[in-house]
Amino acid sequence: MTKEREWQSWSLKKKIGQLFVFGFHGYEPTEQMKKLIAANGIGGTIYFSRNVKDAKQVHKLSGELQSLAKHAGSPPLFVAIDQEGGMVARLVKGVTLMPGNMALGAAGLAEGARETARICGEELRQLGITMNYAPCIDVNNNPENPVINVRSYSDRSDVVAELGAAAVAGYQAARVAATVKHFPGHGDTAVDSHHALPILLHGRERLDAIELKPFRAAIEAGTDCIMTAHVCLPALDPSGEPSTLSEEVITGLLRKELGYDGVVVTDCLEMDAIDKSYGPEQGAIKAIRAGADMVLISHTFEKQWAALEAVAAAVEKGDLTEARINEALDRIMMLKKKLELDEPLLPWTQVEEAIGTEANKAAARRWSEASVTLVKNEGSLLPISRSESTLVLWPEIVPVSVADEMLSGDGSLGSFLTELGANVVERQMNGVNPLADLECFSQIVVVTYDASKHPLERDIACEAVRLAPDRTIAVSVRNPLDLLLYPDVKAYLAVYECRPLALAAAAKALLGDLEPTGKLPLEISAAYPFGWSAAANG
Missing domain, CATH: 3.40.50.1700 (Glycoside hydrolase family 3 C-terminal domain)
Structure with missing residues (x-):
């Protein structure tokens, strides 16, 4: 990615804004979100249940957010969501809710993972959602895991690899960026990284055999994005840094060794595993320096604003290079171009006929019953x-x-x-x-x-x-x-x-x-x- 792109001539502030995905509270764009878009040209937003009433309201919200970005002279936003299916789904009313990963693992066919992801992706795209933080390809090999469990396809890495790659193909056939998670693996933890920093003591041979196998398959399948885990693996980085902030994990392992050149997005930096020890400001600097392209901060405006300013200050002081910003920006903008984010939303009357159809519901029912x-x-x-x-x-x-x-x-x-x-x-x-x-x-x-x-x-x-x-x-x-x-x-x-x-x-x-x-x-x-x-x- 050495070739000069037109966006590399943007102002530093505009470049940095594209590296952030921010969440907000409410069913309409808040004044704070409007400010983040207008003043900083942020790269994307994420929907949680707090942003979702039903499909019609989400369709309207997506249109409003993209209008704000266009009015600000910014590229279209990535609109992201955690629509994994099953127990993890932010959008339920008015769409076809697909079975979750473990149900699909019980059904046991890659076709199920591919078809359900494609249908889910098609409906998300109709609502202006262009990036799904799914599938979860952690291997569920720890019965005490408090956060993965049925979000995983299986306790067998081969099964997770096969079904995860199929889901990637399904989402991306629908022109929705798949985001496999949580690299390099969150399945064998007994601690929820929302509340503390998990530490995995496995050696490299074991990680290659189990945790990393699904990610290799997803990379081969061409996944658009990979999300990092707030997990410490001393075998990969003896410094004790969480993987999200580790240059050894992101640049060394993921980029250089596994050959991944797509977009890397962090898990939310307001999770306690990062927030309590580093804070989103230092977390954002460290993550970008380590090789992450997009930083996710899901909840608090003050922390979002501070992280933007902290990254700009780090570049100005030389603690973070503009070349690293350009590299991340390049990946982001190329993915936005690939997804054709400037394509306008269809009117709701047309969208309503294309989502939650009887054919889609029948497919969901078929795979649920197969599980x-x-x-x-x-x-x-x-x-x-x-x-x-x-x-x-x-x-x-x-x-x-x-x-x-x-x-x-x-x-x-x-x-x-x-x-x-x-x-x-x-x-x-x-x-x-x-x-x-x-x-x-x-x-x-x-x-x-x-x-x-x-x-x-x-x-x-x-x-x-x-x-x-x-x-x-x-x-x-x-x-x-x-x-x-x-x-x-x-x-x-x-x-x-x-x-x-x-x-x-x-x-x-x-x-x-x-x-x-x-x-x-x-x-x-x-x-x-x-x-x-x-x-x-x-």
Whole structure:
């Protein structure tokens, strides 16, 4: 990238602005965001749930933000989002919500990862979203990982590599930049980098065999972007710097050794792993110096503004070279050109007809149903009878991201069973005496979300199994490792998210209307290894 580009003659301030992606609060551009665009010409923005009502509002917001950039004389913005599918999705209403990674891992076909990513990408692009911070290609090989878990396809690096590369192809076929994350790997951490700095002590041979393999595949697949992890790996950088700030990791390993020449974006610098030790100002300087092209600061205007000024001051003082700024800017502008960001949004009336279509919903449903995994069925407890009385015990914890779907009354497992003609009573686990009068029910379905983190889920499941061992079936609606906490249950069904699509599929499987074809995408135990299915092996 030595050839002179016209943007290399821009002012330093304008160049630096393009290296930042900033978030904001609200459904419309705030005065602070308007100032960041007008005064600094920032490179992009990111949507969180706080910015999203529904598809129509997002379409309008994207148009407003791009109008602000155009009025300021700046290049079009990257508009980014974390739309991984499943449990990590900022945009739900009015679009086709796809299954998440572990569900696709259970379905086990690259075609599923590619098709769901393509459809998701096509709908995002219609709404003016041009960069998806997905897929997550961390290898889920630590049961204690608090932040990756079902965001990973599998605990096998080969599976993650294959499905991750397929997803990259799907997103980019839709002209949305795929952003694989979190380099060089966040799957084997027991610490959430939102709250502290994880340290991985693996040697280089192990990292090559597991963590780095999916990233090599994504690079070969031509991923537009790679997001760094706030993770310390002494085998790669003995200094103790987080990978996001490490020249050895970004420039040495990713650029020189792995040969990646696309855009590198940081994870958010307001996460505690960076914010508490460095702050976004020094974090931004260090990240850019290390080789990152774009810096993500998701929340606080004062920190965003300070980071912009800090990077400019660092260049002026010689602590950061303008050549490094030009190099990053080159990659950013070439990607913007490739994505044709100056293409105007279609009118909402046309967009509305192109998103959330019946064909797209059918594809999402097909892959969600393909993920349903029958892990145990001792005593032939499944399928359950429609006519017999059934108690469904619902988890105490309802994730905020899906609360509106769950609490509306039409998004729980019990509601889907009832819709299919089952005789159901549904109770919240944290209600009064949820296990009262168990003798009145012929069938008991215990639903758990993440029982290792929520003791009441574990205790209720174990007690139901103890009191009614020959009538109790467990359904995991997130973490399949829940089986380890109530191992004596005789029947166990795993779906990998508690979105309505997965719950509808689980209801069909419980009633025998759907034959579970999914296979475990990770090892639960020696008895239930990777690839296990009671339907196939029982």
